[in-house]
Amino acid sequence: MSVSAIVAEGLVKRYGDVTALDGVSFEVVRGEVFGLLGPNGAGKTTTIKILTGLTKPTAGRAYVAGFDVVREAAEVKKRVGWVASEVIVDDELTAWENLEIQARLVGVGGWRERAAELLKYFGLLEAAGRPVGKFSTGMRKRLEVAMALLHGPEVLFMDEPTVGLDVGARVGLWEVVRQINRDFGVTVLLTTHYMEEAEELCRRVAIINRGRVVAVGSPDELKARYGVDVVELEVEGPVDAAALSAFGEVAIRDGVVVVKTHGAEEKLAEIVKAVSGVKSVRVKKASLDTVFINLTGASIEGEQVDVRKLYMRVRWARR
Ligand SMILES: Nc1ncnc2c1ncn2[C@@H]1O[C@H](COP(=O)(O)OP(=O)(O)OP(=O)(O)O)[C@@H](O)[C@H]1O
Ligand SMILES: [Mg+2]
Structure with missing residues (x-):
């Protein structure tokens, strides 16, 4: 069995004229919590979509849990879970019902016992009969993680897992990530805009900018090298x-x-x-924030220009 949970080799993804990924390569070791950091539009979500088999790369190869994400997409899908950045649970349904739908989607036999275990593990068993619309944002996020783990994946992808959570819920979710990594041996690849989150959770991170990996290493290594x-x-x-x-x-x-x-x-x-x-x-002392700005600064300026342009356009349209 390979020691790599994820291998990305020169991934390119083009959408028409837009080059979302321009040769992305990195490796994630089994059992690791790995972070993908980058400004808006850097290509983080696109990378996750390729690695989970949701979209095909224009060029390059990737292997997840030892399987080719294009040629063996069905094998990959069995072994990965995905927590999207937007909310995916259905508010009108109960936690149980959401889990049942997920079980049917991914095909989990004996899902009830597994779901009960997960609900208990995430402290949601008592609330599980209530519509999810009545849950706090932190509870919903935990339910989404439970849904993503229902079929027992080896690798869990989490796209900006703590967006919209207050400080308490954010710290709570960090604990959830650490626990599932430790208790279930799940390899985690997460994306985040919060450097503090990356430092708290990730053994190693890749900084991605304009579809290219510009640095890979532990937060301490990156600070020593680029900070x-x-x-x-x-x-x-x-x-x-x-x-x-x-x-x-x-x-x-x-x-x-x-x-x-x-x-x-x-x-x-x-x-x-x-x-x-x-x-x-x-x-x-050097911080991961300054490393991030040093390595991706150009595009942060670029975004500011875009915002100004947008503002001028809106003003123009109002005249
Ligand atoms: N379906 C699509 N069609 C066209 N362009 C796309 C599509 N999906 C992504 N892109 C473009 O690809 C680039 C990378 O997008 P992606 O969503 O991967 O970035 P990201 O790093 O996840 O950004 P964010 O931090 O804002 O979530 C962007 O320029 C985006 O506009
Ligand atoms: Mg994204």
């Missing part, structure tokens, strides 16, 4: 900028020296030694 630590020193007296520049980019303004560097903690003593009359020192 910048900022050291701020409040000083009295003259500063030898040339000596400090050995540590990185230096800026001096109004008695504050700013040094942008990597691995600030190890260098801090030397940096402080290179400056006389230090009054205070502050270190801002």
Whole structure:
């Protein structure tokens, strides 16, 4: 059995003139929680649709649970679950009824026992006879996860699982992801716009921008490779900028020296030694947010331009 739950090799997806994926490659190890991060329109959902067999790639190959997503799509579908970003449960039906429909869709024999186990596991057994419209958003999300796990998939895809959840429900769902990964041994691939979520949950992440993977690694590796630590020193007296520049980019303004560097903690003593009359020192460690902006910044600017254009169009139309 392969150690890879997911292998994507040069996936390309074109919709007419739009290139949604432009050669996406990455691997997810069995048992891992893996994050796909990227700005709007980067290609995250398209990647999930290909990996779950919902749509075919224009070029490239992918294997999920050891099966080819195009040639063995039926085998793949048996082994994957999918929690979509939009709500898919039917509000007028009870949790039981939603689970029954899911069971018929994916063909689960003896679904009642399995559903009861899952409802109990997710703390929904008592509410299971009530229409889902009366559930909180957090409960609905847990029901969606239960539905996605009904047929016992090896790999679970979660597209922006915590969008629209309040802080409490979000933290609750993080716990759900950790638990199902641990208790059921499910490999999880999730997409998110929240860097904090990626740091909390993911052993490794891929950052995707304009249909290309621009970085893969653990959050710590990415911060070390692409992040910048900022050291701020409040000083009295003259500063030898040339000596400090050995540590990185230096800026001096109004008695504050700013040094942008990597691995600030190890260098801090030397940096402080290179400056006389230090009054205070502050270190801002690289964050996954800054890594993300460094690697995808161009497209964030691009989106701002689009928003301005849209605004002008709306104003124009109103005249
Ligand atoms: N069915 C489709 N027809 C045409 N273009 C599409 C289709 N689906 C996606 N696209 C385009 O492909 C690109 C990638 O879209 P995708 O939905 O994969 O991005 P995403 O990373 O999931 O974005 P978001 O964070 O907004 O969910 C976008 O430019 C999108 O407009
Ligand atoms: Mg999406």
